[in-house]
């Protein structure tokens with residue numbers, strides 16, 4: 161568990177003082193071997209990236225093959241777009257909301273399952289179901305569950321007299337974002353649970369014994385040992401979850417398509433809508449580039465804080 | 479400081495008895511070692527004293543109070559773990575401070591006590607480091623420091639030196655012993671290393687299969703082993719244990735083993751022991767020092783010299799261990815003679831030093847000499 165940041169740190173730590181070019185010359189045989197793989201990676205990663213960036217500076221009329229260079233035109237339009245701030249706000253709610261709630265749920269589930277209580281094996285298996293279920297399946301399942309007239313939730317709640325009108329989970333503009341977050345939480349918390357559980361099981365039991373002898377109660381053991389020991393796992397899981405949520409498309413697209421009235425539009429559905437549905441490739445590329453920059457900056461700072469902790473260990477060991 | 483008493487302590491895991499009716503009294507200020515082979519129940523016993531696991535039955539008293547149901551934190555004990563169990567994310571200072579902080583000691587007092595402990599152990603310069611930035615020996619010291627920082631009544635140590643290299647282990651052995659003497663601390667110390675047990679302890683408790691075999695001073699357990707297990711466990715190389723028959727020649731008992739092994743005791747005490755032995759089969763125990771090699775083993779005068787054939791020779795510098803065969807018996811002898819030139823296959827003689835022999839019952843394995 162403690163290895164995760166160290167591994168992430170490796171490329172940073174072992175970077176030699178030679179330039180990349182000198183290295184390639186020196187290790188040319190090695191590069192020859194990985195060459196084909198690098199080429200394919202460049203093709204599928206670098207090419208679309210460069211293509212998207214290029215495209216974002218062009219106006220690409222749907223009915224004509226001629227692109228018109230408009231410089232920052234798409235970006236200017238984007239930042240002045242009436243939906244821009246709404247989409248940003250939704251994306252933040254969606255990403256942060258889902259991450260926080262799946263963390264709380266995943267952590268609680270992991271702590272529960274980690275106890276040597278009866279039936280925990282079964283319980284663990286049950287809780288992993290949402291994770292292994294396909295995104296499309298999950299989205300359709302919940303769309304049905306949340307349907308105001310036919311949906312199980314509203315019907316059941318009405319039957320037991322909890323409410324007297326159906327809940328418009330996906331129709332009410334104020335509710336829709338939170339309904340999506342709920343579904344996404346349900347879908348992602350098992351991932352958090354598995355990661356945290358792996359982290360928990362990697363904590364040496366002797367630390368708890370030592371803490372008990374030293375006089376720490378259960379809560380103090382949690383705060384003083386469990387949390388700090390889980391920190392590397394928590395950090396990695398957070399990055400993965402945040403990036404996953406940012407890029408998560410299937411659930412919002414299938415359940416609402418961004419509606420009603422763009423009230424659940426997030427960056428990724430907006431990109432899809434403008435690009436694939438409205439065929440505004442240039443504009444849609446500009447949004448993609450903005451998303452790319454946001455995620456890039458986030459990941460950079462995150463990985464840096466992550467690796468800084470392990471740099472110190474390398475100081476002594478290395 | 480306090481006395482620790484174990485009364486018929488039992489710990490069972492399902493059908494396995496990890497600890498089986500162990501009774502011990504550890505006096506105030508004593509350094510007592512639990513020693514035995516891996517899996518004999520040492521750690522389990524120690525953890526029960528610590529309160530980390532519950533007793534199946536029996537009583538544990540610390541300072542005259544039954545502590546069976548007390549939490550570890552209420553037992554006034556401190557523990558040093560085999561792998562130190564230092565909190566990896568805390569600095570050395572925070573590690574040392576932790577037991578005090580958990581007990582609500584105020585900050586100034588904590589600081590004073592941490593500094594005192596650090597000073598005693600010579601780790602003042604390391605206080606800002608994290609455990610992973612320390613060498614094995616330094617980590618060991620921090621672990622001891624965390625134990626002594628709050629002046630516990632009893633120190634419990636589970637193989638604290640076993641992760642150190644051989645040289646450092648010898649050094650820390652002396653250091654721990656010295657420290658214990660200075661503090662006048664009561665220590666219950668677990669090790670599988672009989673040498674550590676012999677060198678460090680006031681008293682040694684030898685365990686096997688969860689059962690206490692013998693409890694006594696190092697001198698007692700070495701020179702008066704209660705049974706063949708203790709005889710074979712304490713001391714290196716282990717005591718020679720030979721299966722022999724009692725025969726009578728002119729009314730006197732003679733021990734007869736395989737090949738030319740014959741031993742006719744003269745001491746009344748040994749004679750009596752043999753005459754009273756419950757069975758004619760007895761185990762003759764004798765350490766290498768008590769059967770020195772007599773170089774030319776040619777059958778001559780001393781009827782006690784037993785002819786043997788050298789099996790292998792192990793020089794260690796000051797002592798040379800000589801493994802010899804007498805009939806089917808393979809035994810270890812030794813010589814301090816630096817000019818010893820025996821080779822494999824040579825015939826030598828073994829002189830039996832009667833004052834240092836041991837006799838054990840074949841059935842019970844208990845000593846016949848008491």
Ligand SMILES: Nc1ncnc2c1ncn2[C@@H]1O[C@H](COP(=O)(O)OP(=O)(O)O)[C@@H](O)[C@H]1O
Pocket residue numbers: 491494495496514515516517518519520521522523
């Ligand atoms: N939690 C446990 N569950 C089942 N058996 C155990 C447990 N802990 C220890 N034992 C058994 O009890 C015996 C004594 O173990 P232990 O006290 O750790 O031995 P030692 O420290 O002397 O090597 C061993 O046979 C071990 O397998």
Ligand SMILES: [Mg+2]
Pocket residue numbers: 520521522
């Ligand atoms: Mg042990």
